[in-house]
Amino acid sequence: MIPGAFDYHRPSSVEEAVALMGQYGLEARILAGGQSLIPAMRYRLAQPAVLVDINKLPNLAYLSEENGMLRVGALVRDTDVEFHQDIQSRYHLIADVSQVVADPIVRYRGTVVGSLCHNDPSGDWAATAIAARAQMVIRGQGGERTEAIDDFIVDSFTTSIQEGEMAVEARFPVPNTRTSGAYEKIERKVGDYATAAAAVQLELAQDGTIKEIGIGVTAVALKALRVAEGEKLLRGQKPTRDLIRAAAEEAAKIADPNPDARGSKEYKKDMARVLVGRGLVKALGRLGVKI
Amino acid sequence: MAIESPNLEPKGIQGLGKAIKRKEDSRFIVGKGNYLDDINLPGMMHMALVHSPYAHAKINGIDSSEALKVPGVKAVITSKELAGAGLAWVPTLAGDKQMVLADGKVLYQWQEVAAVFADTRQAAADGAAAVQVDYEPLQAVVDPYKATDADAPVLREDIKDKMEGAHGPRRHNNHIWTWDVGSKDETDQALASSEIRVKQHMVYPRSHPAPLEPCGCIGDMSKATGRLTVYMTSQAPHAIRTVLSLVTGIPENNIRVISPDIGGGFGNKVPVYPGYVCAIVGSIVLGVPVKWVETRTENLTTTGFARDFHMDIEIGATKEGKVTAMKVYTLADHGAFDAAADPSKYPAGLFSICTGSYDFPKAYAEVDAVYTNKAPGGVAYRCSFRVTEASYLIERSMDVLAHELKMDPAELRIKNFIQPAQFPYPSALGWTYDSGDYEKTLKVALDKLGYEELRKEQAEKRAKGELMGIGISTFTEIVGAGPSKDFDILGLKMFDGAEIRVHPSGSAIVRAGTRHQGQGHETTWAQIVSEELGLDVDKIIVEEGDTDTAPYGLGTYASRSTPVAGGAMALGARRIREKAKKIAAHLLEVGEADVEWADKKFSVKGVPGKSVTMSQVAFAAYTNLPQGMEPGLETTYYYDPPNLTFPNGAYVCVVDVDKGTGEVKVRRFVAIDDCGTIINPMIVEGQVHGGLTEGFAMAFMQEIAFDAEGNNLSSNFTDYLLPTSLETPKWETGHTVTPSPHHPIGAKGVGESPTVGSPAAFVNAVVDALAHLGVRHLDMPVTREKVWKVLRGAGIDAF
């Protein structure tokens, strides 16, 4: 299948890219990895009049820790994370998710920031960012702003990015040695959208209680959701099987999935529960806590 | 022509049973395969099709004006233009006819409505997007059981009042035919007096072969010569040439069909599709070559589907587990046109092999076919004409019976197998099985698996609340269609030809009417000839797929190449050997009676060391002949097999079930095949691996699904699920060898056995894992959710 025609721009600076996005407004789309956009264009489901290809922008492929945050530049590919030994050993949640996004070849081209901006309700990075309490850095003609992921994710395929803006970075808090996480996903096969998936990250206090926790679920609503009530149940508590079960049930409560070939509403809701439960058990297990 | 890769080693004389590496690999591994889309002709235009988003709709108008404004677009044709050429409708292989482009209405989603011709593929696509069609949606018939309701909408206006179909009377506008076999009364009586009776409804869902290379065609009508050359992804180029001649009126000698390298077929590339016809018409009208290459969406929505059999079975047995009778009723959903690719006399294909490997005294099967608003097809997808459905039905049902009898499914099978002494075995539904030793094959499989130990493990696990299952399938196929007394397609007898030409210097070219799509004919045909003629396998080149050069043949599908063309190859070589023997006698200066063929050469009986090779004979055939003998050493042999062949096997599968998600993991899968004589064990094993993977896909993933409005929900590879390396289990294979007594080399064919035999093994394993929860059957694909429903229904939960 062949995409419709479009005008192609290849800016050489973020400023230029932002200016182009301002100039063309809704007609324009940013082309980063293109792994969601190009298939949509081949189906002519997406027919943007203008593409702004940011792949030649300098200094956007950085992946570094600074001021307690892991900074992921807009041109960091999924495989940059997947093959990064330090991230793989210390960022348990991110390590998990980096191995199940799309398929191994798509991950060479797809970007973390692009996935967050695309904000597919079944995307893997959004739930991950929710659990990890990530932030997004957005550049516009008026300057730069930083937004908490919960504010960034607005609706299905919709973020808080406005016309004339682009996201330049995602930031994930650096985990300490008492922090762990896990990403649990079921998909019908490699490369399918998730039937349901859960992202979990938690930090244990010295006394073994849960100091901080984030739980995100994806593919079970029109956007990735934070399981806030589940977090509340566990925060400050010593984890037990019963508490985990109760927290997991909160995921099923807020899940409002559309039925499709991947499963009925009931199945997906129950999977949100099962996967949150499994993610919590796995994350705790990685900290030596057996449930 | 093969491009020799630099470092593939020479092989020498390599006949049957040798795992030599494939000759055809040399071009594929360096990217020099020659697939349809790789062919570009001077001045060639591109074609794109306009499709209907609706499954059932009236067409009130088609407006091409915007499309014709797109730069590069040269022409748009619709059914109206085709009608002018007498090509608005074309006959199907099954005695029906089908629209080429929508004529007044559309009958399935994504049906072809118009064809756009342009200078570039981009312009063609833009033009297709610009054609405006005014549709008036109509109620769609999706459920085959509702197709013949009194108030069901009429789908086929063209045959509305024609109640006599190609296979007898039609009882409803959406009814196509009824076909039955066996004795209904005797079967009913036997069932009535059976101590045990089990009934089961099961669906073999709609599936699609989905080879990775989509279909395509280049029409190239030369105004200068009046010759039409058609490049086509076709598994049966000769039959296509004949059909094209009959449909277009172009004399057959003026049509050349070239089927280049095929990137997988599996039955998908047997029928004639509207895109092919339009590309050919386009070339005739525009006077330049026209290429059409299908998109994956077109492939999955409009080309030949497979299966879609809705089956009810009843089996009778004694309390001891001896089967007494079987009765089958099947509803076949054929979509909008009956375009099934079956032999003419067999509208339900060879479905009547459904008594399987078991000695059923009485049996009866009845099949009804109906029209629905779905794509037509009914191709034999890696299957010999509905054998997959039959095998699944009986192998799944034997487990249902075992469950009812509380008997081990292996024991039940052994109790009912046709015994070796019974061959040739006449089945209750009219087939004569050639050979087999079913119990031996099953025992090899069970031993390799460690069946007894696994049953113990299962019992222990079950006591702990863990779920594992073991599934068995001991299937028998029926392939090699077929003997010309019974088998034809559009009247063309289903024999196959082989032409062998031995050159003076001892090399040879072999041509066949078959067309391989990955099965390795370039190697296995060479091996048969190497075996029969004693020529170096590297000196034998195999050519298929060009109707100007290859002998006539019905093509490659339904596992018929080795049983039919393989026979032609062996017998053709033997005919050459007869002549060669005369030349050898001449060279050895003895009488023909004193010459024997042994150890791949001609020797004088009783005189060690006095011999000539086939190469020497070949040279003599052109240089030094006995007086009066016709020069040359070549032949064309058409083989009409005396019977079908009956490959069989025993497959055993072990699964573990995740209580939280319902996920089923295949832990082990042992496949013991008996395909008779093995030509190349490496290729046979490769065929088994591939077939098992497709069987696995059907059991757990693949389905062409529709919603209530007839939308195809599986039109892409995100929704039509082909397993990747990660989902695919590891296969353990093995063989028993019971040669076919009537085949020249005893071979039975193997390409489809694993797809035919394995789905039941997978499903049986899952049902076995859940049997204690009261489950007797689950329909394919066995999704996580179906298992989850059983688990939660039984109060089983976990995270």
Add this chain to the structure above:
Amino acid sequence: MQITLNINGQDKKMDVEPRTLLAHAIRDAGLTGTHIGCDSSSCGVCTVLLDGNIPVKSCTMFAVSAEGHPITTVEGLAGSNLHPIQQAFHDQHGLQCGYCTPGMMLSSVALLERNPNPSEDEIRFALSGNLCRCTGYQNIVKAVQQAAQAMNQPAGAAADD
């Protein structure tokens, strides 16, 4: 628009539209070993290597975006001898119809560059973005294992068989 793509070490000037997919550009340059099999970036038969060792699905990239990134296609794998992965696919019967083979081999090469000694699980994982409809993958896995072994032998020690 005019672009220059470096394919298998050769600069090729071509006139493309911005929407021209890299797969089409490569094929239009006469290198038809790169195939196209789906519309949804699922099958991987179009896989080529970018910058030497980065596999990408060339149907999910515009040709213009590939400017400045050397491309390796299946035609660029063999030197005077077959690449070990080509030899291994042949030796292990890792191909049947041959349609997925170029992409499958290039993904394998990328894996072996990154991980010279992959386990069976790692091979199955790394190749799960490339579909094969014929082989059931088992012999492909064996081929990658053979190639790994061959590539890990010191130069010149590679046996002919």
Add this chain to the structure above:
Amino acid sequence: MKLNYTGQEKVTADPQKVWSFILDPNKVASCLPDTQDIVIKDDRNFDAVVGVAVGPVRGKFKFAIQLVPDQANNKMAVKLRGGGLGTAIDLTASANINGQPDQTTLLDWQGEANVSGPAATVGGRVLDAQAQKLISSVFENMGKKISEGA
């Protein structure tokens, strides 16, 4: 693919004003979001081209729109047939027009969209959200405009 949506709009105007608004194709057309072209055919039918921009979806939907009033039952239906992006969309939005004692009107609406075409299976998740947005913004705009006395 059938999609169903429901919603409610409170309009600060009496039913009579509501009726006079929704029987005027010009006014109804003005409630469509991001319209790029409107052609009024008669007092019950008009054509509209609507821009779509949700996530990856950027394009146009072309609709033939028909107003189907049923004043006797206080019901109004709007039928849209058309499509775009390789997809056919048949959308019926109907509203119960319930006058309230305080001279306001409640529009209880429900929408049923039937999305056809393989792109629907690929982009179903996108189109679902889009159809929902389209319908609810039509009623939202309608409520706003009637309340403002347009």
